[in-house]
Amino acid sequence: MYIPVILGTAREGRQSENAAKFIHAEAAKFGFQTELIDVRDYRIPATDNTQQSPTAKKLEEKISRADGFIIVSPEYNHGYPGELKMMLDLLYQQYAYKPLGICGVSGGPIGGARMAEQLREVAVELHMVPIREAVYFPLVQNLFDEKGNIKDKAYYERIKPFFSELEWYARALKVARESTKR
Amino acid sequence: MYIPVILGTAREGRQSENAAKFIHAEAAKFGFQTELIDVRDYRIPATDNTQQSPTAKKLEEKISRADGFIIVSPEYNHGYPGELKMMLDLLYQQYAYKPLGICGVSGGPIGGARMAEQLREVAVELHMVPIREAVYFPLVQNLFDEKGNIKDKAYYERIKPFFSELEWYARALKVARESTKR
Amino acid sequence: MYIPVILGTAREGRQSENAAKFIHAEAAKFGFQTELIDVRDYRIPATDNTQQSPTAKKLEEKISRADGFIIVSPEYNHGYPGELKMMLDLLYQQYAYKPLGICGVSGGPIGGARMAEQLREVAVELHMVPIREAVYFPLVQNLFDEKGNIKDKAYYERIKPFFSELEWYARALKVARESTKR
Amino acid sequence: MYIPVILGTAREGRQSENAAKFIHAEAAKFGFQTELIDVRDYRIPATDNTQQSPTAKKLEEKISRADGFIIVSPEYNHGYPGELKMMLDLLYQQYAYKPLGICGVSGGPIGGARMAEQLREVAVELHMVPIREAVYFPLVQNLFDEKGNIKDKAYYERIKPFFSELEWYARALKVARESTKR
Numbered sequence: 001m002y003i004p005v006i007l008g009t010a011r012e013g014r015q016s017e018n019a020a021k022f023i024h025a026e027a028a029k030f031g032f033q034t035e036l037i038d039v040r041d042y043r044i045p046a047t048d049n050t051q052q053s054p055t056a057k058k059l060e061e062k063i064s065r066a067d068g069f070i071i072v073s074p075e076y077n078h079g080y081p082g083e084l085k086m087m088l089d090l091l092y093q094q095y096a097y098k099p100l101g102i103c104g105v106s107g108g109p110i111g112g113a114r115m116a117e118q119l120r121e122v123a124v125e126l127h128m129v130p131i132r133e134a135v136y137f138p139l140v141q142n143l144f145d146e147k148g149n150i151k152d153k154a155y156y157e158r159i160k161p162f163f164s165e166l167e168w169y170a171r172a173l174k175v176a177r178e179s180t181k182r
Numbered sequence: 183m184y185i186p187v188i189l190g191t192a193r194e195g196r197q198s199e200n201a202a203k204f205i206h207a208e209a210a211k212f213g214f215q216t217e218l219i220d221v222r223d224y225r226i227p228a229t230d231n232t233q234q235s236p237t238a239k240k241l242e243e244k245i246s247r248a249d250g251f252i253i254v255s256p257e258y259n260h261g262y263p264g265e266l267k268m269m270l271d272l273l274y275q276q277y278a279y280k281p282l283g284i285c286g287v288s289g290g291p292i293g294g295a296r297m298a299e300q301l302r303e304v305a306v307e308l309h310m311v312p313i314r315e316a317v318y319f320p321l322v323q324n325l326f327d328e329k330g331n332i333k334d335k336a337y338y339e340r341i342k343p344f345f346s347e348l349e350w351y352a353r354a355l356k357v358a359r360e361s362t363k364r
Numbered sequence: 365m366y367i368p369v370i371l372g373t374a375r376e377g378r379q380s381e382n383a384a385k386f387i388h389a390e391a392a393k394f395g396f397q398t399e400l401i402d403v404r405d406y407r408i409p410a411t412d413n414t415q416q417s418p419t420a421k422k423l424e425e426k427i428s429r430a431d432g433f434i435i436v437s438p439e440y441n442h443g444y445p446g447e448l449k450m451m452l453d454l455l456y457q458q459y460a461y462k463p464l465g466i467c468g469v470s471g472g473p474i475g476g477a478r479m480a481e482q483l484r485e486v487a488v489e490l491h492m493v494p495i496r497e498a499v500y501f502p503l504v505q506n507l508f509d510e511k512g513n514i515k516d517k518a519y520y521e522r523i524k525p526f527f528s529e530l531e532w533y534a535r536a537l538k539v540a541r542e543s544t545k546r
Numbered sequence: 547m548y549i550p551v552i553l554g555t556a557r558e559g560r561q562s563e564n565a566a567k568f569i570h571a572e573a574a575k576f577g578f579q580t581e582l583i584d585v586r587d588y589r590i591p592a593t594d595n596t597q598q599s600p601t602a603k604k605l606e607e608k609i610s611r612a613d614g615f616i617i618v619s620p621e622y623n624h625g626y627p628g629e630l631k632m633m634l635d636l637l638y639q640q641y642a643y644k645p646l647g648i649c650g651v652s653g654g655p656i657g658g659a660r661m662a663e664q665l666r667e668v669a670v671e672l673h674m675v676p677i678r679e680a681v682y683f684p685l686v687q688n689l690f691d692e693k694g695n696i697k698d699k700a701y702y703e704r705i706k707p708f709f710s711e712l713e714w715y716a717r718a719l720k721v722a723r724e725s726t727k728r
Contacts, residue, residue: 011596040593044628050557077634077668078668078670079626079631079667080625080631081632082627082629082635084628085625086627089627092623109502110475111474113474113478114478114481118625121299121664130312131306132306132308136474168364171358172357172358173354175354175357176350176357176358180350192411193411193414194411225409227407229404230376232376258449260486260489261449261486262443262449263450263453264450264453265446266446267440268445268447271441271445274441291684292659296663299624300485303442303482304442304443306442307442481667485666488678490678495670532726532728536719536722537718539718539722540717540722
């Protein structure tokens with residue numbers, strides 16, 4: 001199962017990077033083939049956000065090959081970062097019939113749960129399957145040490161149902177896609 | 183595939199009943215085993231909305247047996263009808279790993295699309311898979327004749343990708359549930 | 365300023381009752397004229413949810429007279445309780461040009477923030493002004509003692525910007541309604 | 547009343563430009579002091595989306611001076627364009643206590659109503675007042691002639707309650723801001 005981890009913010013000083021690296025490392029340990037897709041590497045000139053743009057072409061190979069996705073993203077003003085939305089909007093049919101797991105990050109106590117709801121609505125339109133399980137990183141500034149290691153060890157348990165449900169859907173949908181040519 | 187059609191409003195004079203009966207009849211022609219579940223038959227005294235209530239028990243048999251769901255519902259003030267939400271909240275694990283297709287109804291021109299978005303967020307929490315395809319019945323007062331027959335024949339084509347996608351997910355998830363005991 | 369506090373769940377054993385009573389008492393101390401409106405007292409037979417129903421008539425006097433509203437409600441499956449939505453849908457123009465403050469309650473760690481987002485969408489359609497400030501009661505089962513007194517004293521500070529912003533909007537909109545006959 | 551019109555997409559071939567120009571021209575006729583703010587002129591390098599960035603500084607003068615806002619934006623995959631969100635996220639307190647009217651644009655029949663719902667959630671967090679009235683431009687490719695003139699004359703009536711409500715809120719909130727120093 002190839003399940004890339006998408007880091008959804010490009011801001012300087014982004015705290016979500018720690019969360020994304022943690023999820024990426026644990027996803028690999030769980031058994032997923034994975035890599036980190038950083039929105040910084042997919043800057044979109046807004047006037048060229050089509051599936052034919054060079055950025056879209058670069059992204060297309062990974063998204064097409066994926067069996068599912070993890071997005072790790074902060075919540076900005078109750079929504080998703082604009083740079084994440086610009087990247088997602090580049091492609092369409094490449095996402096179809098693949099599950100999406102969301103990890104929310106916030107400086108405040110909510111953990112990005114509202115961003116997750118808005119992103120799930122977008123995911124459904126992209127024919128993805130947004131899964132119920134999610135991992136939240138509230139008050140993220142307190143969660144990682146200076147080396148980027150997670151301090152709250154409870155997360156090692158908390159991520160298990162998230163990875164497990166994502167794997168279940170990734171497998172179920174892969175079998176179905178392959179047997180029906182969708 | 184047993185795919186019941188849930189009529190989501192209990193109001194007097196509800197226009198969604200025509201839409202629900204149309205969808206129910208077409209679902210049967212498409213090949214689904216189906217029946218109409220009317221929220222009027224699942225009135226919930228608000229103080230007894232638990233999975234142990236008689237209403238929940240009555241609903242449980244159908245929801246447990248289902249391979250997927252269609253909800254036909256109006257949009258009230260940009261959200262879902264309260265009686266629909268009370269009924270859905272009665273159960274939980276019985277919905278899991280089954281697809282949900284939504285048909286929106288409205289007196290205005292939007293067709294219930296905002297209700298669909300809110301309902302999809304609820305569906306994800308119930309471990310359902312809200313599918314992308316949807317059928318909208320805007321300006322519903324003009325869509326059916328006095329016998330309740332649909333006047334706009336384009337709907338016969340419009341429902342095909344909706345039923346087809348729902349069937350695809352129902353089958354994919356049933357196979358996966360049965361092989362993994364979820 | 366008459367600002368009633370609406371308790372949005374009717375369930376047996378509802379934990380939101382403690383939160384609503386706390387908010388109601390503090391609202392009175394803050395200087396609002398207030399009372400508790402309990403959805404249990406506004407049971408709606410789903411087939412009679414019109415503005416002419418006895419329940420609507422009973423509610424109408426309070427809603428018409430109000431200068432703003434506070435809703436204290438749990439989040440059920442990422443949405444609002446059905447009984448709350450049924451009650452809100454009874455009326456329409458009586459809400460117009462008045463602010464709404466939302467207090468969210470949950471057994472889990474999110475505190476009802478997703479319910480608040482869905483409810484704000486409904487509020488906008490009802491011509492209300494949903495204010496930014498909110499108060500959340502996550503893990504509510506730990507927040508009150510057996511007499512219903514709040515244990516976490518930080519809430520006494522936390523509610524101040526909430527009441528203050530609500531009062532600001534209530535006053536601004538009252539002045540404007542009265543000078544323009546809206 | 548200074549009410550700028552924000553065009554929310556930067557894509558090549560954007561159909562929303564016609565809608566934004568129409569709304570801008572009519573807003574001026576209605577009596578608003580207005581101008582068109584084009585997201586193309588506020589390109590944000592994602593790593594510099596802070597209130598201290600040059601782009602933010604350039605935007606700040608207009609947003610600070612405004613008495614309210616109109617956003618004309620397409621719906622992309624049920625959400626708002628990323629470039630619009632990046633621009634909005636640049637500032638914060640400059641939006642506070644000012645109304646926002648939304649015009650939705652779509653190639654399909656829904657007219658951007660789902661984008662409007664997501665954007666209203668963001669607006670509330672920015673302390674704006676998202677108004678109920680909205681104008682939708684569904685099937686936008688059919689609505690304007692080759693010179694960009696609107697073909698459906700019904701829009702001249704349709705925009706009146708939108709401008710009128712926006713003006714009412716702009717005035718009410720301006721009076722309140724000035725008398726309370728918010």
